[in-house]
Amino acid sequence: MMKLFFIFIIAALLLLQAISEASPIHNAGNSLSPNIVHGGNVGQVALHKKNLPKINCNQACLRRCKKASKKKRCMRACKACCVRCHCVPPGTYGHKSVCPCYARLRTHGHRLKCP
Secondary structure (H helix, E strand, O other), X not given: OHHHHHHHHHHHHHHHHHHHHHOOOOOOXXXXXXXXXXXXXXXXXXXXXXXXXXXXXXXXXXXXXXXXXXXXHHHHHHHHHHHHHOOOOOOOOOOHHHOHHHHHOEOOOOOEXXX
């Protein structure tokens, strides 16, 4: 019963994180995200990585890759994605909608990078 409760809490937290990442940021006057002009296009600089929430990528990727047939390969890709996105979807497969950044990352061959 407690295990199910903790899984529910983790899923809820990941869902809240995904919603917050997907929502547009409306802070044009904020000094943390200044507008810059690059090649005629106006863009926003991403927030520094130190402002993003820290998660234990080793533990999250162990949970994600525990049923993978190639655990070392899965762990290497998962850790790279986790460090970049600061989230790992729950479960061992799927649920990538919870972490949009994790689902978007691609390899040089345009395949999905994250397991």
